[in-house]
Amino acid sequence: MRPFVYERPEDEAGALATMVRPNAAFLAGGTNLVDLMKLGVSAPDILVDVSGLPYRDVEELPEGGLRVGALVANSDLAAHSAVQAAYPAVSQALLAGASGQLRNRATVGGNLLQRTRCRYFQDVAKPCNKRAPGTGCAARDGEHHDLAILGASPQCIATNPSDLAVALSIMDASVHYAGPHGAAAVSVHDLFRRPGERPDRDTNLPRGALITAVVLPELPIAATSVYRKVRDRASFAFAAGSVAAAVEVRDGVVRDVRLAWGAVAHLPWRAWAAERALRGAPATVDSFARAADEELSAARPLRDNAYKVPLLRNLTVEVLREMTS
Known part of the structure; x- marks a missing residue:
C-alpha cells in the first residue's frame, strides 16, 4: 500500500474543501476502499475520513417516507422497524450482503459507491478499461461467469455489486449529496451509469461530491x-x-x-x-x-x-x- 495522508475533517465544509486537493478520496466504513488500496487498484494521496460527520440518523419525514443518513450502518438500517415494515426489500437486500461483521461497519452511502468485483478490475496485471481507460477489457475473452448480460458495451461488461441499490431502484429512492456547487439530489435511476465509452465512471455524481442521505418516498406498494x-x-x-x-x-x-x-x-x-x-x-x-x-x-x-x-x-x-x- 502506498503512503497517504489521512485527514478527519470536523464538518461537511471541511470535508468538501479537502476533496478539492488532487487525488483525494472519502473514507467511511472502508470495507471496499481499503481492499482496493491493498490490491493497488486505488491509490489515493489523501484519505478524507468522514465517519465523524452527522449522517447517522434514520428520520421519518412529515410527508411520509424516510430520510436515511449516508453513514447509517447497513446492519442498523436492516434492523430498523420502519424499514422492515414499509420497505422490507431494503432490509432483505442488506441482510443478503456480505457478513454480519461487514454489515456492522459498511455504510449506506458506501454501499451505493462500492466498485465492481470483476476479477480483471481487481487485478492490476490485467487490462481493464474501468481501472485504466483505453487498455481493453480482458473479461470479454476471459472468465465472465458473473458479468453483465444487459446494458454492457464493448469497453466493459462489469456488474454493479450492490444488493441495496437493486432494492432502492423499485422504491424510486433519491440520493442526496453535498458538492462543490451546493446541495443537490439525484434519483437512484440517474445515479448510476451504463459503461458506454467511459466505464471508469460508475456514477453521475460530480467530482468531490459527498453523499449525505438516501430518501425513500412514501410508497404503499413497497x-x-x-x-x-x-x-x-x-x-x-x-x-x-x-x-x-x-x-x-x-x-x-x-x-x-x-x-x-x-x-x-x-x-x-x-x-x-x-x-x-x-x-x-x-x-x-x-x-x-x-x-x-x-x-x-x-x-x-x-x-x-x-x-x-x-x-x-x-x-x-x-x-x-x-x-x-
Missing part, C-alpha cells in the same frame, strides 16, 4: 416488496442474479408492479419493459414469464454467462408467483 438473491454459496457471496419486486393485484389482475434485477448490468437494472407488460395482465405464471422474456429480449450474454437468462426468468416468475399466491 410494504409488500421482496428481495431474492441467488448466489454460489449460502452467505458472504455476491449475486449471480437477484430480483427486487413489489406487486399489487386486484381481482386477479396486476394493477401495479415494480421489478429490478441485480448482477446483470453495470447498474441496478430496473425492468421497465417487464413492468409495462405486466400492468393490466392476469396475475398468472404465464404472464410473469412473458414479461420476463420481454425484458430479457435485450440480453446479450457471452460464452460463460448465458445461464443468467433462464436464471433471471425463473427467479422472477417464482418471486411473483409466491407474492400473488
Whole structure:
C-alpha cells in the first residue's frame, strides 16, 4: 500500500474543501476502499475520513417516507422497524450482503459507491478499461461467469455489486449529496451509469461530491416488496442474479408492479419493459414469464454467462408467483 495522508475533517465544509486537493478520496466504513488500496487498484494521496460527520440518523419525514443518513450502518438500517415494515426489500437486500461483521461497519452511502468485483478490475496485471481507460477489457475473452448480460458495451461488461441499490431502484429512492456547487439530489435511476465509452465512471455524481442521505418516498406498494438473491454459496457471496419486486393485484389482475434485477448490468437494472407488460395482465405464471422474456429480449450474454437468462426468468416468475399466491 502506498503512503497517504489521512485527514478527519470536523464538518461537511471541511470535508468538501479537502476533496478539492488532487487525488483525494472519502473514507467511511472502508470495507471496499481499503481492499482496493491493498490490491493497488486505488491509490489515493489523501484519505478524507468522514465517519465523524452527522449522517447517522434514520428520520421519518412529515410527508411520509424516510430520510436515511449516508453513514447509517447497513446492519442498523436492516434492523430498523420502519424499514422492515414499509420497505422490507431494503432490509432483505442488506441482510443478503456480505457478513454480519461487514454489515456492522459498511455504510449506506458506501454501499451505493462500492466498485465492481470483476476479477480483471481487481487485478492490476490485467487490462481493464474501468481501472485504466483505453487498455481493453480482458473479461470479454476471459472468465465472465458473473458479468453483465444487459446494458454492457464493448469497453466493459462489469456488474454493479450492490444488493441495496437493486432494492432502492423499485422504491424510486433519491440520493442526496453535498458538492462543490451546493446541495443537490439525484434519483437512484440517474445515479448510476451504463459503461458506454467511459466505464471508469460508475456514477453521475460530480467530482468531490459527498453523499449525505438516501430518501425513500412514501410508497404503499413497497410494504409488500421482496428481495431474492441467488448466489454460489449460502452467505458472504455476491449475486449471480437477484430480483427486487413489489406487486399489487386486484381481482386477479396486476394493477401495479415494480421489478429490478441485480448482477446483470453495470447498474441496478430496473425492468421497465417487464413492468409495462405486466400492468393490466392476469396475475398468472404465464404472464410473469412473458414479461420476463420481454425484458430479457435485450440480453446479450457471452460464452460463460448465458445461464443468467433462464436464471433471471425463473427467479422472477417464482418471486411473483409466491407474492400473488
